[in-house]
């Protein structure tokens with residue numbers, strides 16, 4: 131009898147959990163996702179976890195990529211591309227939609243699929259549509275593979291600025307005034323929709339923020355100072371999402387807070403302040419990633435304000451049924467009130483990003499953060515929870 135199939139003795143360590151780090155993707159945040167994945171691949175504890183890097187091209191094809199995080203950094207003010215790191219160009223990686231089989235395969239037209247081994251947990255380092263919005267999470271649910279971060283509903287809510295605001299407000303968090311213009315309304319009667327926006331401006335004043343409902347990294351957002359810029363701002367937002375939001379400008383300091391799931395539940399980090407960048411009209415894409423506006427950690431707040439924003443951040447996490455992590459972004463108005471701007475279920479996650487920086491200041495290092503997220507995912511039961 132062969133000894134190969136005997137149960138492992140208790141002294142023998144079980145094989146390391148296999149983490150598939152998935153990055154890139156179809157959203158406009160493809161490049162930033164790659165930069166983040168590079169940092170995760172660098173920092174993840176390889177003595178504890180086996181790692182399988184999987185890139186998703188801009189077209190949505192899953193490919194095996196080189197495990198070379200140094201090639202995943204911003205160079206010459208340009209972000210990297212999955213296509214440049216793909217190891218094979220013909221086939222694709224497939225995660226079977228079969229909860230009894232966690233074996234990932236590489237399949238190429240005309241040849242026998244190659245088994246790539248089992249995956250125990252997926253770390254979707256993806257931002258925006260088809261990654262952070264619940265769609266990928268749905269696929270992972272069907273596949274029965276645990277994954278880092280929020281589930282289907284929380285991810286979808288976190289991606290959609292309309293439903294995010296509705297849910298947060300229904301749980302008593304304060305949100306700023308906003309208007310939603312859906313594609314059908316716009317298609318039916320543009321001028322009536324435009325009049326609704328102008329009336330909204332009459333009530334709340336200019337400037338307005340015109341945003342795609344489901345984007346991120348400030349992409350497609352315009353701060354509009356008056357009627358003259360309105361049409362172009364609407365068109366720009368609609369280029370990214372047929373549903374758009376019009377928001378009144380909230381005057382206040384920008385304060386962010388991280389929430390992380392510990393064994394005993396979610397805890398909030400020390401908050402950070404994003405000072406208004408001088409070279410940019412607001413905290414836009416360039417300010418965030420290219421010129422990397424530094425945040426102030428911890429935010430210079432009173433003890434009461436700090437406690438308040440931490441409490442609100444955990445409330446936002448709970449209100450939207452988040453899992454693993456969330457970054458909750460607030461404005462602190464002149465009246466001393468915290469108005470929630472948004473939540474991010476997969477916030478910027480490079481070591482210099484605000485979320486890891488806030489946890490660093492709270493005593494959780496970047497590698498520990500990754501470890502905690504993976505462990506939280508492995509702990510979580512699959513299915514309804």
Ligand SMILES: Nc1ncnc2c1ncn2[C@@H]1O[C@H](COP(=O)(O)OP(=O)(O)O)[C@@H](O)[C@H]1O
Nearest residue numbers: 339345346347348349377378379380412413472
């Ligand atoms: N209603 C608003 N009032 C004031 N500033 C805003 C408002 N909405 C957005 N901003 C500014 O624009 C930035 C990006 O907007 P946000 O809604 O956070 O979009 P994203 O999801 O792309 O990060 C914010 O960090 C803030 O600086």
Ligand SMILES: [Mg+2]
Nearest residue numbers: 347348459472
């Ligand atoms: Mg934001």
